[in-house]
Amino acid sequence: EPEVTQTPSHQVTQMGQEVILRCVPISNHLYFYWYRQILGQKVEFLVSFYNNEISEKSEIFDDQFSVERPDGSNFTLKIRSTKLEDSAMYFCASTKDRGAYEQYFGPGTRLTVT
Amino acid sequence: DQQVKQNSPSLSVQEGRISILNCDYTNSMFDYFLWYKKYPAEGPTFLISISSIKDKNEDGRFTVFLNKSAKHLSLHIVPSQPGDSAVYFCAASADTGNQFYFGTGTSLTVIP
Numbered sequence: 001e002p003e004v005t006q007t008p009s010h011q012v013t014q015m016g017q018e019v020i021l022r023c024v025p026i027s028n029h030l031y032f033y034w035y036r037q038i039l040g041q042k043v044e045f046l047v048s049f050y051n052n053e054i055s056e057k058s059e060i061f062d063d064q065f066s067v068e069r070p071d072g073s074n075f076t077l078k079i080r081s082t083k084l085e086d087s088a089m090y091f092c093a094s095t096k097d098r099g100a101y102e103q104y105f106g107p108g109t110r111l112t113v114t
Numbered sequence: 115d116q117q118v119k120q121n122s123p124s125l126s127v128q129e130g131r132i133s134i135l136n137c138d139y140t141n142s143m144f145d146y147f148l149w150y151k152k153y154p155a156e157g158p159t160f161l162i163s164i165s166s167i168k169d170k171n172e173d174g175r176f177t178v179f180l181n182k183s184a185k186h187l188s189l190h191i192v193p194s195q196p197g198d199s200a201v202y203f204c205a206a207s208a209d210t211g212n213q214f215y216f217g218t219g220t221s222l223t224v225i226p
Contacts, residue, residue: 001184004157026181040159041218042118042214042217043158043205043219044216044218045213045214045215058213101146101163102148102163104160105150105159107156114153
């Protein structure tokens with residue numbers, strides 16, 4: 001069964017450093033998403049991406065965040081200057097198209113900012 | 115802004131009995147609702163969904179009920195099995211296929 005994959009599974013970085021989280025969505029999916037979950041809190045929407053541009057973003061997704069689909073398979077989330085409060089699980093998800101509600105999630109990347 | 119709320123952080127149920135997980139929402143524009151199941155160290159897995167034009171959707175042991183006037187939905191699992199032990203999230207969207215708002219989750223433990 002096709003699945004969304006994410007690398008790395010755990011990333012430790014120092015405050016102020018840049019990190020890139022990588023995701024490979026399911027191959028025939030067209031919509032891509034990033035979510036985050038701070039420990040003990042709810043899953044929060046960050047951004048959706050379609051046709052090589054951001055479709056929608058939340059208030060959390062400020063100028064320190066960016067997303068890119070550098071090739072036909074990868075979908076990346078970059079955090080330019082990490083802060084302690086960026087420590088969270090980051091989940092990538094994808095759907096077939098805009099009308100498909102079922103989002104397939106990857107296993108997540110645990111980001112720890114020290 | 116908590117647009118989707120799951121007021122019970124945990125629930126314990128005997129194997130074979132019914133599990134009822136509840137979710138409330140505040141935004142009347144939400145028109146699609148989903149339930150996800152999440153095991154530790156894994157991403158959420160889609161379980162079942164319902165659109166606002168329906169009040170019930172059933173898939174095997176899982177049934178979701180939607181009460182639009184009360185802005186409330188519930189997930190029923192019958193019969194509950196130990197493998198159902200996980201965290202269950204409800205999520206809602208006002209815009210198809212785009213931004214989903216998640217609740218804080220309910221941790222279900224099914225006791226053998």
